[in-house]
Amino acid sequence: MDNNGKKSLLRNSNCQDSIFVGLCSVALLAYSLYHHANDRNTGEWKTSPYLFPVLISVFGLLLAVSLMADALHDLHSVQETANAVEGGAKHNLVGALVFIAASVAYYLLMPLLHFIPATIVFLGGLFVYLGERKWWKILLLSVITTGAVYALFGLGLNVRLP
Amino acid sequence: MDAILHSLVYFTQPKFVLLCGLGSIAGLFVGSIPGLSVSMATALLVSITYTWSANDALATVMGVYVVGVFSGALSAILLNIPGAPASVVTTLDGYPLAKRGEAYKALKYATVYSFVGSVFGLVALALLAKPITSIALKFQPMDYFLLAMFGLATVGGLTTKSFSKGLVSAVFGLFFAMIGMDSVLGTPRLTFGIRNLNAGISTVPALVGLFGFAEVLSVVFEGQMDATVNNITRQVVKVKDMLREFWHSLYYSLIGTVVGALPGAGGPVAAFLAYSQAKNIVKKPSRPFGEGAVEGIVASESANNACIGGALIPMLTLAVPGDAVTAIILSVFYVHGLQPGPMFLTTSAESFYAILGGGFIGCVFLLLLGLLVAPHLSKIINVPKTVLMPIVGLLCVIGAYACNNRLFDVGLMFFFGVLGFGMRARGYSVAPMTLAIVLGNMMDSNFRRAISLASSADSKLLALFGRPITMILLVLTLFSIISNVPAVRRMLNRRKEAKAANE
Numbered sequence: 001m002d003n004n005g006k007k008s009l010l011r012n013s014n015c016q017d018s019i020f021v022g023l024c025s026v027a028l029l030a031y032s033l034y035h036h037a038n039d040r041n042t043g044e045w046k047t048s049p050y051l052f053p054v055l056i057s058v059f060g061l062l063l064a065v066s067l068m069a070d071a072l073h074d075l076h077s078v079q080e081t082a083n084a085v086e087g088g089a090k091h092n093l094v095g096a097l098v099f100i101a102a103s104v105a106y107y108l109l110m111p112l113l114h115f116i117p118a119t120i121v122f123l124g125g126l127f128v129y130l131g132e133r134k135w136w137k138i139l140l141l142s143v144i145t146t147g148a149v150y151a152l153f154g155l156g157l158n159v160r161l162p
Numbered sequence: 163m164d165a166i167l168h169s170l171v172y173f174t175q176p177k178f179v180l181l182c183g184l185g186s187i188a189g190l191f192v193g194s195i196p197g198l199s200v201s202m203a204t205a206l207l208v209s210i211t212y213t214w215s216a217n218d219a220l221a222t223v224m225g226v227y228v229v230g231v232f233s234g235a236l237s238a239i240l241l242n243i244p245g246a247p248a249s250v251v252t253t254l255d256g257y258p259l260a261k262r263g264e265a266y267k268a269l270k271y272a273t274v275y276s277f278v279g280s281v282f283g284l285v286a287l288a289l290l291a292k293p294i295t296s297i298a299l300k301f302q303p304m305d306y307f308l309l310a311m312f313g314l315a316t317v318g319g320l321t322t323k324s325f326s327k328g329l330v331s332a333v334f335g336l337f338f339a340m341i342g343m344d345s346v347l348g349t350p351r352l353t354f355g356i357r358n359l360n361a362g363i364s365t366v367p368a369l370v371g372l373f374g375f376a377e378v379l380s381v382v383f384e385g386q387m388d389a390t391v392n393n394i395t396r397q398v399v400k401v402k403d404m405l406r407e408f409w410h411s412l413y414y415s416l417i418g419t420v421v422g423a424l425p426g427a428g429g430p431v432a433a434f435l436a437y438s439q440a441k442n443i444v445k446k447p448s449r450p451f452g453e454g455a456v457e458g459i460v461a462s463e464s465a466n467n468a469c470i471g472g473a474l475i476p477m478l479t480l481a482v483p484g485d486a487v488t489a490i491i492l493s494v495f496y497v498h499g500l501q502p503g504p505m506f507l508t509t510s511a512e513s514f515y516a517i518l519g520g521g522f523i524g525c526v527f528l529l530l531l532g533l534l535v536a537p538h539l540s541k542i543i544n545v546p547k548t549v550l551m552p553i554v555g556l557l558c559v560i561g562a563y564a565c566n567n568r569l570f571d572v573g574l575m576f577f578f579g580v581l582g583f584g585m586r587a588r589g590y591s592v593a594p595m596t597l598a599i600v601l602g603n604m605m606d607s608n609f610r611r612a613i614s615l616a617s618s619a620d621s622k623l624l625a626l627f628g629r630p631i632t633m634i635l636l637v638l639t640l641f642s643i644i645s646n647v648p649a650v651r652r653m654l655n656r657r658k659e660a661k662a663a664n665e
Contacts, residue, residue, distance in 0.1 A: 013588060013589075014324075014326075017327075017330070017588065021330055021333075024334075024337075028337065031352070035351075039349065041347055041349045043347070046610065046613045046614045046617050047346060047347065047610060047614060048610075049344035049346065049347055049349055049351045050351070051609070051610055051613070052336075052340060052605070052606040052609055052610065053337070053340050053351070053352065055609070056333055056336050056337055056340070059329070059333050059336075060330075060333050063326055063329050063330050063333060066325075066326040066329075066647070066648070067326045067327075067330070069648065069649065070324060070326055070648055073648065073652075091383050091384060091385065092382060092383055092384070092385040093383060095382045095383065095385065096379045096380075096382050096383040096583065099378065099379060099382050099551075099555065100379065100576070100579075100580060103375075103555060103559065103576060104576065106559065107559065107569065107572050107573065107576065110569070111569065119556060122552070122556065123552050123553070123556060126551070126552035126555070127548065127549065127552055130382070130547070130548035130551065130552065131548045132546075132548050132549065141549060141553075145553050145556065149556060149557070149560055152210075153210075153560050153564055158213070159560075159563070159564040159567060160567050161560075161563075162569070
């Protein structure tokens with residue numbers, strides 16, 4: 001395979017996934033073998049807690065090979081080009097990342113600010129980010145939703161909210 | 163028949179009916195609003211019903227399940243966006259009919275035949291659960307292991323375009339299921355020194371993450387925040403005309419029940435199969451198929467709703483769920499200390515009747531809500547996602563936190579949410595992972611038990627695979643794996659093409 005061929009193989013999503021799955025499987029296999037050999041409580045293989053993880057890692061290795069075969073097949077077929085064209089649709093990755101970041105910030109802020117203020121800030125911020133512009137609607141929705149969730153979980157179901 | 167009579171007793175219990183009704187209303191909204199799904203709602207319900215009695219939880223879950231599967235048809239008809247994957251086929255004729263100004267007629271057909279399909283599936287569950295249980299009682303540890311393997315292999319093969327990707331999802335699910343205290347020796351495994359992982363990965367945060375948070379991220383990622391709804395004008399639909407498809411609908415329901423009982427196939431496959439059958443058996447449709455034929459709506463809706471009863475059969479009798487929703491319902495059972503499997507009908511007959519009762523009551527609510535409320539839902543279906551998504555995100559956080567009152571579970575939910583989102587973006591289905599997380603520990607303990615039992619036998623291979631049930635399951639599992647291997651598939655396709663060319 002020439003350099004261009006190698007590059008396009010590495011750019012193929014099946015090939016990337018194959019490498020990832022292969023590495024994870026090898027790591028799981030090594031971990032299981034090491035712990036079976038070194039943990040005092042594992043006993044024989046037939047009762048070892050690491051027997052099934054070994055089986056999983058073997059399945060994983062076989063699947064890594066299968067994904068690589070898919071990648072090689074993609075390289076020789078027109079399908080890959082079609083997929084590449086299809087994959088060109090516009091997506092809002094930044095939006096999804098902002099949503100994750102806001103949720104993580106909420107997770108971290110909740111113990112500091114307590115549930116009600118943290119939730120109002122979280123909801124209000126996301127409403128604004130996702131395109132809601134009427135301030136009264138943002139305020140009303142944030143407060144009512146927070147109140148309803150607090151009533152349902154905190155008061156109704158006795159969940160100890162932070 | 164006994165089971166059906168026992169289940170009807172629940173119609174006289176006001177609290178049970180009320181909870182089932184509340185679940186049905188929730189199912190109507192969740193199923194009809196694109197971006198929300200029955201699996202997401204059921205996963206969130208696990209955390210809400212955590213402290214309730216098992217029967218109360220089952221009543222609510224069954225309401226959500228039965229009406230949620232039906233209500234996917236509402237947005238399919240009104241928006242051309244299926245509210246649930248099972249309603250994809252309904253869009254083919256439902257939306258063209260709605261565009262002609264006959265949305266009301268389409269909704270009425272969808273409601274009535276969803277009801278027929280749901281009742282058919284539940285009756286099949288009531289009649290078949292006992293015979294299947296008597297077979298399941300003969301199962302040995304290796305049989306359970308192989309049955310779960312067969313389930314994972316078929317789910318892996320049917321839920322994504324690539325079989326390898328389906329199985330990768332399942333293998334990672336098995337890995338997550340292995341984390342925590344080993345059930346046989348009681349030693350921590352794969353916890354990497356994190357104390358919170360000693361009890362294992364809680365299924366609730368994992369499911370809420372994979373289905374709830376991942377779905378929210380996917381909706382934001384796809385950026386489709388608005389859609390246009392068709393208007394509904396009331397029109398007269400004659401009962402005589404509507405019942406003309408009744409006998410056909412029983413056939414589609416049978417297809418739905420059988421497909422639902424097969425692990426992994428589920429509503430979308432059943433609806434497609436029934437639709438293709440409808441094209442063959444209905445000689446003179448009201449309009450050509452694909453242009454607003456009510457016969458198409460009948461086929462799709464009867465089949466996908468009949469899957470409910472079908473999917474519950476293996477879940478209750480063998481503890482092997484047929485699809486993602488039943489996998490989540492299985493976790494509801496575990497949370498409430500119930501143990502589905504061959505002994506379930508003997509040890510927890512009341513819960514079995516509660517499921518049937520909840521299902522039948524859900525069917526009545528389906529009919530009522532579908533005929534009376536659904537025609538007025540067009541405004542609510544169009545709730546802007548800008549408002550809906552943050553609220554669902556909040557419910558995911560609280561739902562994950564509520565099950566153990568610890569923030570660690572919220573972190574787990576984020577992890578699974580981002581994982582599920584990444585998997586979807588790369589063409590992986592989360593359904594095999596869900597099934598594997600739920601089944602992993604059962605597979606592990608049965609596999610080790612089978613190996614231990616066989617190790618003392620003279621012929622180990624015969625001890626492992628020598629019984630007729632085991633052989634059948636082994637052949638089925640191997641067949642489902644080998645026939646789905648891409649190279650084998652390509653070879654079979656080439657042979658078919660060559661044969662067709664020769665003819």
